[in-house]
Amino acid sequence: MKLLLINLPKNLDNRYDYDLVIQPLGLACIASFLQSKGFDTVLYDANAYHLVRSEILQYIDQIGPDMIGISVMTYQLPIVVSFLRDLKRRNSHLLVVLGGPHVSAEPQSTMECCMDVDYVVTGEGEYTMLELLTLLKQGGNLDAVKGIGYRHENNIIINPHREMIKDLNELPYADWSSLPMEKYWDVFTTRKNYARIFASRGCPYKCTFCDAPRIMGNKLRKRTPENIIGEITLLYDKYNVREFLFNDSTLNIDNKWLVSLCEEILKMGRPIIWRCNVRADRLQKDILHLMKRSGCVKVIMGIESADDAMLRSMQKGESLDDIRRGMQILKEVGMPSDHGFIIGMPGDTVESIHRSIHFAREIDASVVTFSLATPFPGTAFYEQAKQEGMVVNDWAKFDFFGIPYVPQGMTKEQLQECYRLAVKEFYLRPKYLWHRLLEMRSFTNLRINLWFAFRILQRRYRLGVLARKEVAKCFLR
Ligand code: B12
Numbered sequence: 001m002k003l004l005l006i007n008l009p010k011n012l013d014n015r016y017d018y019d020l021v022i023q024p025l026g027l028a029c030i031a032s033f034l035q036s037k038g039f040d041t042v043l044y045d046a047n048a049y050h051l052v053r054s055e056i057l058q059y060i061d062q063i064g065p066d067m068i069g070i071s072v073m074t075y076q077l078p079i080v081v082s083f084l085r086d087l088k089r090r091n092s093h094l095l096v097v098l099g100g101p102h103v104s105a106e107p108q109s110t111m112e113c114c115m116d117v118d119y120v121v122t123g124e125g126e127y128t129m130l131e132l133l134t135l136l137k138q139g140g141n142l143d144a145v146k147g148i149g150y151r152h153e154n155n156i157i158i159n160p161h162r163e164m165i166k167d168l169n170e171l172p173y174a175d176w177s178s179l180p181m182e183k184y185w186d187v188f189t190t191r192k193n194y195a196r197i198f199a200s201r202g203c204p205y206k207c208t209f210c211d212a213p214r215i216m217g218n219k220l221r222k223r224t225p226e227n228i229i230g231e232i233t234l235l236y237d238k239y240n241v242r243e244f245l246f247n248d249s250t251l252n253i254d255n256k257w258l259v260s261l262c263e264e265i266l267k268m269g270r271p272i273i274w275r276c277n278v279r280a281d282r283l284q285k286d287i288l289h290l291m292k293r294s295g296c297v298k299v300i301m302g303i304e305s306a307d308d309a310m311l312r313s314m315q316k317g318e319s320l321d322d323i324r325r326g327m328q329i330l331k332e333v334g335m336p337s338d339h340g341f342i343i344g345m346p347g348d349t350v351e352s353i354h355r356s357i358h359f360a361r362e363i364d365a366s367v368v369t370f371s372l373a374t375p376f377p378g379t380a381f382y383e384q385a386k387q388e389g390m391v392v393n394d395w396a397k398f399d400f401f402g403i404p405y406v407p408q409g410m411t412k413e414q415l416q417e418c419y420r421l422a423v424k425e426f427y428l429r430p431k432y433l434w435h436r437l438l439e440m441r442s443f444t445n446l447r448i449n450l451w452f453a454f455r456i457l458q459r460r461y462r463l464g465v466l467a468r469k470e471v472a473k474c475f476l477r
């Protein structure tokens with residue numbers, strides 16, 4: 001049986017609608033794992049080539065797989081469903097398996113909403129896919145495969161979850177050889193080629209807005225520093241990768257392990273630059289110095305809100321004092337940082353959002369992102385939003401920019417106005433624009449930043465148009 005794992009673009013009908021081009025790491029991990037077990041598995045990143053619908057369908061015809069696997073984040077579901085309709089019309093015998101964040105939280109409804117889906121996989125995909133493919137090849141009962149959903153006599157059966165992989169060192173390195181490595185970049189990329197890798201999986205925290213623990217579990221599981229260095233060395237030597245981003249939810253949960261990782265990077269004898277996600281309350285000055293020496297050029301640290309009551313209600317496990325302390329350490333070490341705020345969570349008011357906007361200006365970080373609160377299925381926030389009456393009519397809005405949820409006490413227009421203010425107050429300041437320009441490290445970096453500036457303004461404009469349309473509707477009623 002031939003399996004094709006394919007990464008779809010966010011817009012199947014407009015090849016220019018994209019924000020970044022990043023490796024589909026989850027699919028690449030599953031591909032190399034199945035290949036190592038002898039399964040005929042092809043990995044293809046249609047997003048990296050900016051292909052449109054007809055071109056992707058043509059590619060699939062050429063490859064002629066028996067099964068196709070796609071990863072689904074919540075906002076991607078409508079795109080995937082529309083693509084599968086076209087695909088199954090051309091080839092009704094092709095089996096379809098979906099996995100990833102949305103499917104892990106909503107296996108039943110995913111199968112209900114799309115008859116073209118034959119199987120869903122919840123949680124980590126490597127061993128579940130191995131068992132599913134083995135069973136399809138050799139025969140046997142699907143109810144024995146943990147972590148899948150399937151159809152049986154007009155019913156949908158969702159099997160129990162599979163335990164998380166205990167030893168991540170067992171896994172082979174991702175299937176880099178199938179990816180066009182020179183095509184990848186994100187907003188901060190300064191050096192080509194650039195790659196994202198993961199050093200650990202799982203997160204013990206319980207932030208109400210986050211889906212990560214559901215997908216990768218509540219326990220932090222780490223690869224050994226030696227194992228990670230092996231993959232970095234391969235990427236450096238064979239694929240000329242000089243810039244890395246650790247995809248881990250948080251890299252500084254276990255600081256002792258992080259120290260060993262940095263020491264191994266220093267010993268490796270290959271100069272790289274890297275970035276990672278951190279939590280403020282786990283930052284230590286000496287470790288941050290070591291990270292910097294080993295090539296860390298930036299950390300990404302979610303702040304979420306500058307209001308202590310909001311931080312408590314989000315169960316962030318950090319206070320504003322922790323965040324200020326973290327910011328101070330970053331400043332003392334001279335570590336550039338990026339920070340994310342979420343606006344429109346339950347309990348937010350125009351005042352609490354303004355507090356966050358002012359705080360963002362005060363900390364003067366190099367980049368600050370404002371995301372509109374999005375209740376992803378599987379999170380405590382989602383349950384609360386549903387209790388408050390949220391009805392989901394379009395999963396495409398679940399992308400941090402659509403507005404699927406408005407906190408009680410605020411109107412949608414107020415929320416849109418807050419977002420527009422945040423963009424204006426932060427990004428459109430001459431001082432900020434000047435700093436960004438001074439920070440440019442390469443032509444690649446400049447080009448990427450110009451593209452992002454365009455996308456931010458485009459979104460702000462669209463939100464403005466939407467807001468005006470809503471106001472017009474009110475007058476017409
Ligand atoms: C790093 C990261 C990013 C990075 C890189 C993303 C990437 N594609 O590499 C950046 C910052 C760019 C990013 C952007 C976004 N992200 Co993000 N991101 C993450 C994070 C922290 C790790 C993802 C990762 O690489 N994991 C490691 C790999 C190995 O695991 P994996 O991808 O989950 O794949 C495994 C399983 O899910 C499963 N699987 C996955 N796909 C498939 C497919 C099949 C067929 C099968 C069988 C199995 C399977 O098997 C894989 C191997 O075990 C997760 C949180 C988390 N810890 O999971 C959020 C997360 C995935 N992101 C999320 C979101 C919403 C986004 C954005 C939409 C936000 C935005 N609007 O900007 C964008 C979308 C960009 C895009 N198109 O990819 C949400 C998704 C929630 C949801 N239900 O949709 C998460 C869960 C965080 C959250 N807020 O709760 N993200």
Ligand code: SF4
Nearest residue numbers: 203205207210212249
């Ligand atoms: S936001 Fe970060 S710390 Fe909080 S649960 Fe998600 S991954 Fe863990």
